[in-house]
Amino acid sequence: MSQEVEYSVFYWPGIPGRGEFTRLAFEHAKTKYNDIGDIPELLRLLSNKDVPGIAAPHFAVPVLGVRDKSMDKMHYISQVPAQLSFLAPRLGLLGDADKLQGLERDVAVAQIYQLCATALDMNTETHDTHHPISVSSLYEDQKKEAKKRAADFRTNRVPKFLQLFEVALSKDGAGVDKKDSGKKRMYGSKTTVADLAVFQVLDGLLFAFPKCLGKHRSSGEYKHVFELYDEIKGELKEYLDSDRRRPYSDGIFRHYPELDDE
Amino acid sequence: MSQEVEYSVFYWPGIPGRGEFTRLAFEHAKTKYNDIGDIPELLRLLSNKDVPGIAAPHFAVPVLGVRDKSMDKMHYISQVPAQLSFLAPRLGLLGDADKLQGLERDVAVAQIYQLCATALDMNTETHDTHHPISVSSLYEDQKKEAKKRAADFRTNRVPKFLQLFEVALSKDGAGVDKKDSGKKRMYGSKTTVADLAVFQVLDGLLFAFPKCLGKHRSSGEYKHVFELYDEIKGELKEYLDSDRRRPYSDGIFRHYPELDDE
Numbered sequence: 001m002s003q004e005v006e007y008s009v010f011y012w013p014g015i016p017g018r019g020e021f022t023r024l025a026f027e028h029a030k031t032k033y034n035d036i037g038d039i040p041e042l043l044r045l046l047s048n049k050d051v052p053g054i055a056a057p058h059f060a061v062p063v064l065g066v067r068d069k070s071m072d073k074m075h076y077i078s079q080v081p082a083q084l085s086f087l088a089p090r091l092g093l094l095g096d097a098d099k100l101q102g103l104e105r106d107v108a109v110a111q112i113y114q115l116c117a118t119a120l121d122m123n124t125e126t127h128d129t130h131h132p133i134s135v136s137s138l139y140e141d142q143k144k145e146a147k148k149r150a151a152d153f154r155t156n157r158v159p160k161f162l163q164l165f166e167v168a169l170s171k172d173g174a175g176v177d178k179k180d181s182g183k184k185r186m187y188g189s190k191t192t193v194a195d196l197a198v199f200q201v202l203d204g205l206l207f208a209f210p211k212c213l214g215k216h217r218s219s220g221e222y223k224h225v226f227e228l229y230d231e232i233k234g235e236l237k238e239y240l241d242s243d244r245r246r247p248y249s250d251g252i253f254r255h256y257p258e259l260d261d262e
Numbered sequence: 263m264s265q266e267v268e269y270s271v272f273y274w275p276g277i278p279g280r281g282e283f284t285r286l287a288f289e290h291a292k293t294k295y296n297d298i299g300d301i302p303e304l305l306r307l308l309s310n311k312d313v314p315g316i317a318a319p320h321f322a323v324p325v326l327g328v329r330d331k332s333m334d335k336m337h338y339i340s341q342v343p344a345q346l347s348f349l350a351p352r353l354g355l356l357g358d359a360d361k362l363q364g365l366e367r368d369v370a371v372a373q374i375y376q377l378c379a380t381a382l383d384m385n386t387e388t389h390d391t392h393h394p395i396s397v398s399s400l401y402e403d404q405k406k407e408a409k410k411r412a413a414d415f416r417t418n419r420v421p422k423f424l425q426l427f428e429v430a431l432s433k434d435g436a437g438v439d440k441k442d443s444g445k446k447r448m449y450g451s452k453t454t455v456a457d458l459a460v461f462q463v464l465d466g467l468l469f470a471f472p473k474c475l476g477k478h479r480s481s482g483e484y485k486h487v488f489e490l491y492d493e494i495k496g497e498l499k500e501y502l503d504s505d506r507r508r509p510y511s512d513g514i515f516r517h518y519p520e521l522d523d524e
Contacts, residue, residue, distance in 0.1 A: 005365065048429050056373040056449060057429040059380045059422070068365055075369040079379040081343050086372035103267065103330055107337040110348035111318040117341040118321045124386070132394050133407065134414035145395065145407050152396035160321070167310050167319040187318060 005090075006034070008065035010045055013037025015251035016204070019062040021080045021120070022087070024196040027239040029091035034065070035244065045076065080120060085113055088193045096188030108187065112194050115168060115186045119197035122161045126205060127252045129153045129259055139256070150259035154212045158205070162222045165198055169224035185228070191235060198225075199232035204253030211261040267352075268296070270327035272307055275299025277513035278466070281324040283342045283382070284349070286458040289501040291353035296327070297506065307338065342382060347375055350455045358450030370449065377430060377448045377456035384423045385463045388470065389514045391415045391521055401518070412521035416474045420467070424484045427460055431486035447490070453497060460487075461494035466515030473523040 007026065011019030014037070026033040036042075044050075048057035058078040064086070066075040077083055088094050088109075097108035132149035133142040168186050186194040202225070206213045217226050239245055248255070269288065273281030276299070288295040298304075306312075310319035320340040326348070328337040339345055350356050350371075359370035394411040395404040430448050448456040464487070468475045479488050501507055510517070 048426075055370070056377050057426050058376075059383070059426050066365070066369060077369065077372045077376055079376040081379050082372045082376040085347055085375060086368060090368075103328075103337075106348060106352075107328060107339065108317070110339045110344045111337075113347060114320075114339055114341040114344040115318050117343050121321070128390070133410045134418065136414070136418050145410070148395045148407070152398070156396065156398050164310075164319055164321050 004069045006065075006067040006069060007031070008034040008036050008067070010036045010042055010063040010065060011061045012042065012251075013039070014246055015249055016200075016246050016253070017062075017251040018060075018080055018123070020200055020246075021123075021197055022062050022064060022083045023244075024200055024236065024239075025084060025087045025091055025093055025193055027244070028191065028196055028236060029093060031091055036065075051076070081113065081117055084116055084193045084197070085109075088112070093191070093193045093196070095185060095190035095192040097192070112187045112192050115194035116197045118161070118164060119194065119201050122157075123197075123201045123204070123252060125153060125157055126201070126208065129208075130254055130256060139254075143258075146256075146259060150256075154209065154261060158209075158212060158216070162216055162225055165225045165228075166222045169228055184231075191232065195228060195232050199229055199236070202226075202229050203233070204248065207248045208253040208255050209260045210255070215261065266331045268327075268329040268331060269293070270296040270298050270329070272298045272304055272325040272327060273323045274304065274513075275301070276508055277511055278462075278508050278515070279324075279513040280322075280342055280385070282462055282508075283385075283459055284324050284326060284345045285506075286462055286498065286501075287346060287349045287353055287355055287455055289506070290453065290458055290498060291355060293353055298327075313338070343375065343379060346378055346455045346459070347371075350374070355453070355455045355458070357447060357452035357454040359454070374449045374454050374456050378459045380423070380426060381456065381459035381463050384419075385459075385466070385514060387415060387419055388463065388467060391470075392516055392518060401516075405520075408518075408521060416471065416523060420471075420474060420478070424478055424487055427487045427490075428484045431490055446493075453494065457490060457494055461491055461498070464488075464491045465495075466510065469510045470515040470517050471522045472517070477523065 009019055009022050011017060023035065042061055045063050046058055046061065048054060053074040054076050058076070060078065062078065062080065062083065064077045064083045066077065067073070068075065077086055094109060094112060097105060097112055100108050129150040130139045130146050131142065132145045139146060165186070183189055185191055186198055216222055233240065271281055271284050273279060285297065304323055307325050308320055308323065310316060315336040316338050320338070322340065324340065324342065324345065326339045326345045328339065329335070330337065339348055356371060356374060359367060359374055362370050391412040392401045392408050393404065394407045401408060445451055447453055448460060478484055495502065
């Protein structure tokens with residue numbers, strides 16, 4: 001199947017951004033994709049006009065292109081959660097859920113997407129720390145509100161998300177220690193799209209809020225979370241060391257010292 | 263299959279909230295579900311402790327309960343996008359995508375989830391109009407910022423979302439008029455979870471921002487969007503007229519006249 005499909009990721013050039021969640025799926029699976037950051041092409045896709053194959057219009061990038069080579073037909077999918085749910089079974093990123101069948105499998109797949117959605121919510125909330133009022137205005141025009149929102153994010157939201165990831169990694173619902181039962185990933189024992197999403201949001205936060213995240217890391221309170229982070233970083237090492245991985249700058253993850261802990 | 267599964271929706275009592283997106287799937291499909299608003303039970307689920315069957319911890323409600331009667335086993339899924347992607351194929355809410363196979367089907371399903379995700383993004387942004395700084399503080403403590411964010415939402419975001427829905431309903435990617443080709447839903451000709459999500463966010467916005475939405479409705483610019491709204495409202499009439507449908511009050515959709523158009 002994968003031989004007959006050619007993938008492309010369309011996203012703003014030069015930043016990891018939301019496109020990175022989709023890129024990481026390809027990179028972890030060592031599956032080839034075209035990484036397209038050509039701005040006129042992106043604007044053409046986002047215009048939702050005169051692009052054959054667009055069945056559902058796009059609100060934003062990343063757009064995933066799926067070319068069916070057997071029919072020479074191009075399909076487009078936007079929205080990261082939709083892209084990850086499309087790609088996960090094709091790229092072998094459902095981990096232990098792939099061994100299940102019927103209702104058990106459908107539930108496990110939904111639980112993996114549930115964990116992805118929570119990591120992506122954390123990503124959205126990170127963006128809103130520097131743009132709490134308007135995405136179409138500059139940070140400089142909403143600095144006062146950004147400072148308030150970032151303080152709330154650091155105090156209330158970051159610990160709540162980290163706690164959720166820690167529980168996913170350390171206990172099951174019946175309180176059984178996951179390490180004892182071989183569960184060292186967000187879902188089960190093998191890397192899924194949920195682990196990649198958690199890795200990416202943590203990596204961005206370590207750049208954007210180094211003091212806040214540094215404290216949480218050294219506290220030991222979220223030990224399993226940072227262990228997961230390090231392990232996934234190892235699995236992605238070849239990519240992260242390559243020039244395909246963009247540096248953080250002016251995207252979702254921005255380092256404004258005034259928004260971080262003192 | 264559906265005979266052997268018992269569904270429950272766990273959500274805060276008394277408000278439609280995010281739980282409504284999941285409820286509408288059951289109501290449209292005329293499929294029985296237990297609607298559970300028992301607060302101690304919700305808090306027990308959200309504690310992520312000592313609840314057998316929780317494979318992935320919950321960040322928030324709604325939580326979907328799926329009891330496998332054949333094994334008397336309870337599964338839990340949270341996050342609305344994960345719930346809708348689990349339920350859509352089981353409740354017959356994939357519309358025309360259900361007739362497809364292989365890659366074509368997988369793409370179509372992803373495009374339906376893409377449209378759902380966009381409607382759910384609009385829902386999140388609606389929430390943030392009255393809570394732009396902190397979800398754990400009162401509206402009264404962030405009124406000034408709420409006024410700014412709501413102004414941006416009305417001016418920039420509402421038209422952008424409505425425009426996206428309008429394009430989905432009126433044209434395909436090649437510019438072909440959808441009504442001419444029988445496509446009268448967000449995806450294809452039959453109601454899917456995407457139509458239900460768009461209906462619900464519009465219904466909530468008509469309550470929360472009656473002046474802003476009223477202007478858009480009467481402008482005729484988003485004619486297909488409001489036609490869809492009316493048609494889905496008709497399909498859900500029995501439910502909407504029943505006492506199972508909660509009134510809006512103090513949830514995501516709140517009517518603060520000072521946040522609406524003048």
